[in-house]
Amino acid sequence: MTMGMPFMAARPGEVYESKVWPGLKLEYGERHLLLEAPEEMDGLSSAVYGGGSGRLRRMVNIYVDRQYRCDDPARDIAELLEQWGYPAEGTAGLLTAVPMRYAAVAEECGEDFAVFCCATAGASNAA
Numbered sequence: 758m759t760m761g762m763p764f765m766a767a768r769p770g771e772v773y774e775s776k777v778w779p780g781l782k783l784e785y786g787e788r789h790l791l792l793e794a795p796e797e798m799d800g801l802s803s804a805v806y807g808g809g810s811g812r813l814r815r816m817v818n819i820y821v822d823r824q825y826r827c828d829d830p831a832r833d834i835a836e837l838l839e840q841w842g843y844p845a846e847g848t849a850g851l852l853t854a855v856p857m858r859y860a861a862v863a864e865e866c867g868e869d870f871a872v873f874c875c876a877t878a879g880a881s882n883a884a
Contacts, residue, residue, distance in 0.1 A: 759864040764790075764857060777866035778873050786841070788820040790857050792875060797847060806834035806850035814847035818860070818877060821852050855879045 763773045767785040775781035780795025793815045800813035807813070819837060821827075834850035855877035863874045 760862070762859065762861050764860055767858060773862060775864060775873050777864045777871040781873055783860075783862065783875055785857060788857065789837070789841070790818045790860055790875065791843065792816045792818075800849060802849045802851075804849040804851045805830045806838075807845075807848050812847060813849055815843065815849075817843065817848060817850045818857070818875070819850060819852050820857055821854060823854060825852070825854075827852075853877045853879075 759776050763783075764771065764785045769785060769787045771785045773783040773785075775783075778794075782793050784791040784793070794813070797812045797814050799810070800816075801810045802808045802813070802816070804816070817834070817838065819834065830852055831850075834852070835845060838845055838848060838850065857877070859879075860875055860877050863872075863876075865872045
């Protein structure tokens, strides 16, 4: 299993390439992470934008501070995707109060499977 925190000292634009899933890339942005697959995949997500089940090509995890007003998070994510030039179709978007540099990555590969996991988690601002 491969594990780590690849963005602790990262600068925007740095990319982590999966060791177990060829072509899967995780790009560090100033306030977001973009996970982009080499082709569409089946997705199942609880994301506030593009969640549910469907075909996905990318996922965006976006940092928001503690004062973020979550009146319409789907609208806010759509505006940021447009600002960053990411297509809305095939994209799921999540919000987190954890700075992106603390994102953890874990990967595992077996004979019949490959798993890539990127997580941000915090408890100091729990609801």
